[in-house]
Amino acid sequence: MLEQALLADDHSSLARQLSELALTYSSGDISRAAIFVLAAEEWKQAGQPARALECFQRAVDDGGESMIDPRAGIADTLFELDRPGEAREIIETLRAEGALTPATAHNIAETLVAYGDLQGGLEWATQAALTCAEDDPEHVALLRTRYRIRLDLGLPEDELDSLVS
Numbered sequence: 001m002l003e004q005a006l007l008a009d010d011h012s013s014l015a016r017q018l019s020e021l022a023l024t025y026s027s028g029d030i031s032r033a034a035i036f037v038l039a040a041e042e043w044k045q046a047g048q049p050a051r052a053l054e055c056f057q058r059a060v061d062d063g064g065e066s067m068i069d070p071r072a073g074i075a076d077t078l079f080e081l082d083r084p085g086e087a088r089e090i091i092e093t094l095r096a097e098g099a100l101t102p103a104t105a106h107n108i109a110e111t112l113v114a115y116g117d118l119q120g121g122l123e124w125a126t127q128a129a130l131t132c133a134e135d136d137p138e139h140v141a142l143l144r145t146r147y148r149i150r151l152d153l154g155l156p157e158d159e160l161d162s163l164v165s
Contacts, residue, residue: 015042031064076111102138
């Protein structure tokens with residue numbers, strides 16, 4: 001299903017199928033919340049942020065595990081819907097709660113950069129890179145994102161930048 005929709009570049013169809021699957025899903029290799037997050041990402045790709053927001057919220061309500069905290073997706077979508085105040089409130093809530101996965105922190109860093117907050121993105125990427133296990137695949141991705149942000153800010157190379165290969 002996923003491969004066919006991606007090959008056809010039909011994000012709406014895939015989002016619809018994933019949303020329907022999540023509604024009827026009871027158990028399996030991944031959680032219902034993770035399926036809702038996948039559906040939300042496809043709705044975003046299809047240019048339907050309101051539907052994406054709904055799926056991210058369903059993932060939060062479900063409470064199951066997912067690659068990223070669905071609230072990070074909600075924040076990104078709120079920025080897209082030109083609701084930056086609400087997006088920043090969610091990001092601050094996530095910061096206050098702490099204990100985020102490296103993937104969630106990376107997602108927030110990328111979101112902040114995408115909406116013009118390079119300094120905020122750098123802070124999130126730096127903190128996540130410092131707390132992420134070096135053998136975690138997300139560690140290298142965080143270092144690269146951090147390096148790219150530092151270049152955009154015109155900052156000189158530092159010791160963490162030297163770890164990027």
